[in-house]
Every structure is written in C-alpha cells, then in structure tokens.
Amino acid sequence: MFEPIVHASSPITLLGGSDTDNSQLNICLKVAPSVVAADGGADHALRHDLRPVAVIGDMDSLSNKARTAFADALHHVAEQDSTDFEKCLTRIKAPLIMAAGFLGGRLDHTLAVLGTLARLRAHHVILVSPDDVCVLLPQGHSMWQLSPGLRAGVLPLGHATVSSNGLVWDLADSKLAPDGLVSSSNAVKQAQVSFDVAGPVLLTLPLSASKSLIAGVLAQVSSSAH
Template sequence: MKKPIIQTSATVFLIGGAVARQETVIRLAGMVNLIVAADGGADVLRAVGIAPDSVIGDMDSASAETIAALPPGVLYRLDEQDSTDFDKCLRHVTAPLVLGYGFLGSRVDHQLAAMTVLTRYPEKRCILVGEDDVLLLCPPDLRLDLPLGSRISLYPLGPVRGDSEGLQWPISGIAFQPDGRVGTSNVVSGPVRLRFDSAKMLVILPVTALDHLMEALSATPASWPAL
C-alpha cells in the first residue's frame, strides 16, 4: 500500500455526503482534532461553516464552489473509479480511531458498500455513526460496559464463530454467516465481552452507546492484521 495521506495519533472525524443533521456534524466535529471529508462531505462541512483539514475522493460529488474555496494542500484527488470514496479515505487514513458519519442512512446500497469496506480493512478501527445506530467491525476481543437491557446486534459479513459474556442469548457454538444464522436484536444482561475467530462480525448498538464504545476501543489493544 502507498504511504497514507493522513497519518495521525488523534481520532479522525470522517464525513461523507449522505443526508446528515447539522447538529450531529457539529457535535462529532467537536469531539476530534482532525477532520477529513470524503468528496461530497466537504459540502456538508461547508454548510455548517467547518473547514476540513483534508478532502479525499474522486471529486465527482463535491460542488465546484466548495472545491474552489479549499486552501492549497487540502484536496487529495484520487481519480480511480474502482472504489467508493469511503474506501479511498479509510485506506489512506492511519489513525487510532475513525468516526465515520454520512455513510449510513439515505441509500441502502451505500450502507452495504460501507460495511463491506470495514471488512476490507480489518486493521483499521472505524465506527460508523448514524442517527439511530453506531456500528463497527468487532476487534478480536471487545469488552463493553452498557446499561442493562440495551440493544446489541451482531451481523456477520462472512462465516465467523465466537463466544460471549453478558448477552441474554449467548453465541458460543453458533456458526454465523450472512445467509444463515445472524445475531440481531440481542440484549445486554451484564458486562459484555465478545471474542471472534475472524474479522467478519459487525457490532450494532444504539447511537447513545457511542461514548461507551469509544472508551471500550481505547482499552482494547488487540486488533486484526491487515489483509
């Protein structure tokens, strides 16, 4: 892989061009020190008066006015059409955590593509934030401190097995796969621990769990190796 465009020790806010609430954009931008726009995400930022540190993409979505307003050295144009702008950004950003907003909601095909990208770069830690949910590719071993009764869903993007603690319906011994057994609509019954044998399981939580999830990831040293 080529040298990353963005290499940082800080959490990155990555904004896409899907339908977004201005108050959510402002809140997430205020949680980080580095903001990256994926193509049309630059228009979303401009609408709320936030300047991106970098803009990455093939630039077929961002308006000409937004592109013209960017200062020198901010725009990284990647002209290939074989990957989505989210893919381009994630593979060119190296950071301990990426908060991705503007990639869920609006179009189901875009959501599915974004989820696929997460499995393509399992070494990256990225939380996708929506209006109702947050999701991520589960690391090898994840511990979560969530309120009892919280919704927690597990959705496999390939064959995967694991074991759990703190779930109303334990998952040990279950062979998960997208066209077979899935683990949606489970419930937190205690301190949660999830362990999986491959980088194929999405964890989906209510958006109110974002802070808990970020804290849990900061205490989780193990990560999947790059493909």
C-alpha cells in the first residue's frame, strides 16, 4: 500500500500519453475538473491549457517544457516494475477516476493498462477513448441503467464467470476467458441491465453512453461505502 499523493473526495481526471481530443476531455472534466497527469500526459495538459494538481510517473516521457511549467507538481516515482498508469492508480485516492489518453495508442500500452485494471480490481476507473467508455464490472451483483440498442461488450480480462439480464444475448453462469468465450458484439435490450460477476470483466459501451456509465459507477461506489 502506497501513501496517496492525491487524496480527493471528488472525482479526478487522469491524463495519459495517448492523444486526447476535446470531446474526451469535456466528458472527463465535466464530472472531474481536477486533473492529474501520468508522466507524458502532462504535455497534453499543457496543450489544452490545464494545470494538473500532480504529475506522477518516472518522468521518462515528459517534455522539458511541461517539466518546467509544472515543476511544483512533479512527483517522481523512480521504480521500473510498474507502468505510469499503475503508479498513478496506486497513489490517487478518489471515488472516481476518469482516465483519458490510455487507450487507442500502442497495443502493448493498452494491454498493460487493462492488465493493471484487472490486477488492482480498479472498479472506480472509467477509461475513455475516442470511441468507447469502459469500466471493470464490480464483483458480485450490479445494476446499470442503459439505453436499449446500445452496443455493449462484456470482455474477460482473466478467467471469469458471468450472468446477465437485459442484454440481447444474455449470459447464464457463462465461463469467460481471453482465450475462450467473450461477448464482444452484444447489445443492450432493456433499460435496466444486471450482471453477476466473479473475476475480472470489462464492460465496454460507446462514448455516447458516458453519462450512464458515470452515474452507474458513482452509484456502485456510493453503495459500497455504506
């Protein structure tokens, strides 16, 4: 367990090094105006005229310009056994993290990000990409308010067992695995969708469903806190 660098009672936007456009940023900043940058994500913050409360990482991809601009916010974590994404997640305490700039770039980086979510069981992190929003489903039972017709992916990040109610192709105690059964081209059938999950499973939805996904995660976080 690491001592938090950022301790917030409200949601945080976390910026990574992959390109992030205004639509993704607006989705994140609307719910989480406080920004943390993961290493080179500080350069995206600089380009978008954002001032992070912290820049966390090993600083191997940070430009001199961003290093100078945010000198008072740098938190150098030298160890090389984890990614900058993991360094941030283990040092940010917040009810929700909106993470942009971590998908859509290099494949090895994307796989490392998803592996980190699974390993840390980071159910409070929403990943935002140019096309999708996604979150690790909480263990056990969860309910989600979603619009019928939305495409939905139920993607195992390890061996998992999943049941669902409310999808076009529901799962019934199904054994999922990255090298086995996945549900990558599913869709929402009814407004209330439930999942019963054991194991690491990612729910992916189109970017247009961001408000619903954010509301769902905040509801899960609130219920688990009581």
